[in-house]
Amino acid sequence: MTVVAKFGGTSVADYQAMGRCADIVLNNPATRIVVVSASSGVTNLLVELTQANLTDERRLELLKSVAAIQYGILDCLGRPAEVASELDKLLSQMSVLSDALVLNRGKHLMDALLSTGELCSSLLFAAVLRERGARASSFDVRGVMRTDGHFGRAEPQIADIEALVSTELAPLLKDNLIVTQGFIGADEQGQTTTLGRGGSDYSAALLAEALRAEAVEIWTDVPGIFTTDPRLAPGARALEEISFNEAAEMATFGAKVLHPATILPAVRRQIQVFVGSSKEPERGGTWIRHQVEHPPVYRAVALRRGQTLLNLHSLQMLHAQGFLAHIFATLAKHRISVDLITTSEVNVSLTLDKTGSDSTGTGLLSEALLQELAEHCRVSVEDNLALVAIIGNRIATTSGVCRRVFTVLEPFNVRMICQGASPHNLCVLVDEKDAAPVVAALHSNLFETAL
Ligand code: ADP
Ligand code: ASP
Ligand code: MG
Numbered sequence: 001m002t003v004v005a006k007f008g009g010t011s012v013a014d015y016q017a018m019g020r021c022a023d024i025v026l027n028n029p030a031t032r033i034v035v036v037s038a039s040s041g042v043t044n045l046l047v048e049l050t051q052a053n054l055t056d057e058r059r060l061e062l063l064k065s066v067a068a069i070q071y072g073i074l075d076c077l078g079r080p081a082e083v084a085s086e087l088d089k090l091l092s093q094m095s096v097l098s099d100a101l102v103l104n105r106g107k108h109l110m111d112a113l114l115s116t117g118e119l120c121s122s123l124l125f126a127a128v129l130r131e132r133g134a135r136a137s138s139f140d141v142r143g144v145m146r147t148d149g150h151f152g153r154a155e156p157q158i159a160d161i162e163a164l165v166s167t168e169l170a171p172l173l174k175d176n177l178i179v180t181q182g183f184i185g186a187d188e189q190g191q192t193t194t195l196g197r198g199g200s201d202y203s204a205a206l207l208a209e210a211l212r213a214e215a216v217e218i219w220t221d222v223p224g225i226f227t228t229d230p231r232l233a234p235g236a237r238a239l240e241e242i243s244f245n246e247a248a249e250m251a252t253f254g255a256k257v258l259h260p261a262t263i264l265p266a267v268r269r270q271i272q273v274f275v276g277s278s279k280e281p282e283r284g285g286t287w288i289r290h291q292v293e294h295p296p297v298y299r300a301v302a303l304r305r306g307q308t309l310l311n312l313h314s315l316q317m318l319h320a321q322g323f324l325a326h327i328f329a330t331l332a333k334h335r336i337s338v339d340l341i342t343t344s345e346v347n348v349s350l351t352l353d354k355t356g357s358d359s360t361g362t363g364l365l366s367e368a369l370l371q372e373l374a375e376h377c378r379v380s381v382e383d384n385l386a387l388v389a390i391i392g393n394r395i396a397t398t399s400g401v402c403r404r405v406f407t408v409l410e411p412f413n414v415r416m417i418c419q420g421a422s423p424h425n426l427c428v429l430v431d432e433k434d435a436a437p438v439v440a441a442l443h444s445n446l447f448e449t450a451l
Contacts, residue, residue: 002173002213003028006035006182006204010221011278012121013040014069015076018128021278024219025177026134032173033211035141035182035204036125038117039069043183043197043359046117049098050110050360059098066117067091073124083127090120107151110360111184112192115142118181118200126179136177143168144210145185145203147193150335152358154185154193156206158265165210173211180207183359194359201259205273209265215272218258223277224286225250225257228301232436233443239286239299246299246391247273247288249424253389254304263288295393297401298446303439305432307385308365309416312348314377324348326376334369340387340418340427349416351387351429385415386435389427390442396420408445412438 005028007021025031037043048054049062074087097113122138129136144164147154172178182200185193195202201218208216222230224238225247242250244267251260257275266273266288276285316323327348331338341350352364365381373379395401396419405426416429430438 001030003030003215004208005031005217008220009037009040015073022128034179036121037200042117070120111151111194115184115192122179122181139178139180141180142186147185149187153196162210198259201262205262205265209269217274219278223283227447228443232439235448241287243292249391253302255302297392299392302389304387309382311380312377384432386432
């Protein structure tokens with residue numbers, strides 16, 4: 001049995017946290033490969049370093065903050081010479097790349113800079129495992145995680161990854177515990193790419209798929225997948241098990257605990273996914289399985305903030321054909337994935353899937369796109385919206401769901417509703433300021449009230 005264990009940013013935030021993760025790894029001999037994120041806060045600091053017009057003073061401050069996090073861990077390890085010199089190299093690469101970005105705003109440089117966070121944490125985590133007597137080494141995942149060249153939001157090339165993993169990585173696992181990086185990859189030319197924010201979960205699932213592993217463990221800061229984000233509803237409870245479908249819907253609709261693409265490789269190879277807390281592994285967690293017994297009508301409430309609604313108005317739509325095809329072709333050309341859509345006689349409203357936005361958070365709606373759309377219709381954009389999704393099963397075919405949900409929503413303004421396309425969700429778009437109260441009210445009614 002082979003298990004891939006992934007540890008997120010808070011799990012590898014400092015030496016103590018890494019120690020807890022090392023115990024989890026060493027307690028399960030089936031764990032042969034460990035995927036780590038950058039230490040908590042590091043990617044955010046690096047993203048700020050990629051922004052334009054930073055003062056030299058701020059750039060220095062940011063670099064110092066990253067170095068302080070990484071050296072804090074190195075100091076606790078007793079500064080082993082080899083690790084110290086590798087870490088120095090990575091930190092000086094960081095500084096060189098941030099200098100280069102002042103003159104050249106190339107996306108390839110941004111990805112190269114962002115990748116240094118994961119390169120540091122994997123180097124340090126392997127040393128923490130070795131300190132505990134394990135035969136562990138860090139492995140540069142760019143040798144196997146082949147992607148296309150779309151910097152900031154690169155697409156993994158599944159067949160290439162499988163071939164590279166079997167020749168370059170699998171043989172190393174026989175007598176080594178391998179620690180590698182999530183989130184980063186390389187294109188055919190060997191240039192560093194990233195998979196988009198939160199992408200380490202996806203990396204772990206891709207490696208598990210390529211290695212034909214039986215399970216992926218996602219170790220994070222909560223003991224499993226909850227009925228909603230526990231930060232939003234104190235009554236949220238951890239789920240023992242959920243199905244791939246339910247988990248995929250939750251992730252797509254904003255449950256940050258899992259990157260939305262994570263489920264795809266798991267479904268392709270029927271790999272079980274476990275989500276648990278590296279701080280409290282004894283509390284167990286959630287198993288995501290192909291099938292679960294008794295899937296309930298209501299499983300969870302998910303929230304995705306920062307939504308943009310695009311309203312398109314055109315009289316051409318009236319009794320015409322091909323208008324939507326035109327709009328979708330334009331959006332596809334700009335690599336925009338549409339999320340929700342409602343149409344009326346002469347209007348189309350759609351929300352944009354921000355999970356596709358790139359690692360540096362660059363906006364999706366470019367001037368070029370808006371101009372191109374404006375050639376076909378009148379365009380208006382609304383911001384400050386949030387999408388709340390009720391996730392479950394048989395939603396579209398169970399009577400009483402809408403009455404119950406809309407009774408709860410009565411005090412709020414609902415900007416858009418989507419229901420019916422999927423049996424697994426009912427979504428409403430609300431004002432950002434109502435987002436938390438809407439989630440709390442829905443959660444309380446659907447999960448905390450005995451009917
Ligand atoms: P990591 O750094 O380990 O990848 P993330 O911050 O990406 O961790 O994801 C964990 C966070 O996801 C939790 O702290 C929690 O606030 C949030 N979250 C959102 N929805 C859910 C949910 N349904 N269940 C559990 N956690 C959730
Ligand atoms: N470090 C990256 C991020 O913060 C990837 C991840 O944590 O999954 O987005
Ligand atoms: Mg995450």
